[in-house]
Amino acid sequence: GAPIVFTLYILSSTDSVRLVDGSSHCAGRVEVLHRGQWGSVCDDDWDMRDAAVVCRELGCGEAVDVLGNSHFGPGSGPIWMDDVDCSGSESTLKNCRSAGWGKHNCNQTKNAGVICSGKLQYIWVRLVGGPRCSGRVEVLHENTWATVCVEDFDQQDAEVVCRELGCGPSMEVLGAAAFGRGEGQVWTEELQCRGNESQINLCPKSSTLTHDCSHDNDVGLLCADMVRLANSSRPCTGRVEILHQGQWGTVCDDDWDMRDAAVVCRELGCGEAVDVMGKAHFGPGSGPIWMNKVACSGSESTLKNCGSSRRVIKHDCSHDSDVGLVCAGKNCVF
Incomplete structure (x- = not known):
């Protein structure tokens, strides 16, 4: 049958x-x-x-x-x-x-x-030619990447780009192809972001540009990173601090190990982790203690993706336990 x-x-x-x-x-x-x-x-x-x-x-x-x-x-x-x-x-x-x-x-x-x-699978903007969270601004337009003219880009646009890329606040908008001249087309629209959008695709745009722009005027951008190494005269070395809810805070040294350090060093473009230092080796920080008992696998792209007891009111730490580290690299982000 x-x-x-x-x-x-x-x-x-x-x-x-x-x-x-x-x-x-x-x-x-x-x-x-x-x-x-x-x-x-x-x-x-x-x-x-x-x-x-x-x-x-x-x-x-x-x-x-x-x-x-x-x-x-x-x-x-x-x-x-x-x-x-x-x-x-x-x-x-x-x-x-x-x-x-x-x-x-x-x-x-x-x-x-x-x-x-x-x-992030819908990539609308990227920063090219610089360390993490800095570089030449390029936007995806008709399936090709285009640079942006400095005359068409302001601080409100910069805030949105930094936010969309998971970086901290905008630090500086740079002209004169500060991160090198791009290739291909220059974008023919002007962003008119209010500054509170989550991505530039949601910003109003104007296509009534009256000037010609070349790659000599490609705009660059410096965003604050979400992690930094503080209070050391040497680059890629210092007290670990993270930016959360607009405020820099420290990390407790409980359970902090080389896997956690490796994530920070990689995130900052500072090579491999060399050493970890507890007990406020680089001096006590100030502000909140944002993370405690950090537990990175070592493969995370950013410290904020690691598991932790991020309970500001529940940790049993003081700034005398702020963690620090030494990375192999010599050139940290701006």
Whole structure:
């Protein structure tokens, strides 16, 4: 007789988490579905381990950054989760510890947000010819990379580029082909970013340019990096500091090892890690202690992607335990 054919349908369960009001489905305000209603998550204790669970659950790669204070705008409806405490290995945010469904001391100005690496598959801008977070600005236009004229690029545009690339704030806009003359076309539009966009693709643009621009006027950009080595006269050596929520803070030396150091040295373009120093070898820092018990595998692209007890109010550290390191390289970022 004729063969019997079975058709197998694999149905996914209803999504229980989403990212809203960002540049893509891999960036935005965190919302969870509970009792048939979407609600937000409070940013108390929200950190990279919690974000990692969300990014993985959504198929959005690694967590790039966590953002509090309703960075992606205030939500509406219930605040479902507060004091979230994921180990980082959970398959879904709903499996993480928290204060309990609907239990919080929060309001909608403190919604948690996440940026996952998945959005980076839509590359709209890059920096070429410099160390990490610096270089000649190039934008993707009709499937080819084009340079940007310095006359068509201002500080608001720079802030958006730095943010889109996961760097710190814009430090300086440079003209006169500071990072070398580009090749190919010069972009024929002018960005008119407000400065708060998550990527330049969302910025208004004007195509009514009245000047001719050559590669001699290619614009370059210096963004602050998210990690730096401070308080040393030698490059690629010093106290480890990270930029989070607009403020530089230190890292506790608990569990800090060569794998953690290797990630920092690589992120800064400083070669291999040579040594790690604890007990504030490079002097005590100031400001927050952002990370404690850092646990990098060694393959992460940035320190912020490493697991840690990033609980500012819960660490048992002081600035007498600020960690430092020595990298093999001699030329750090600007």
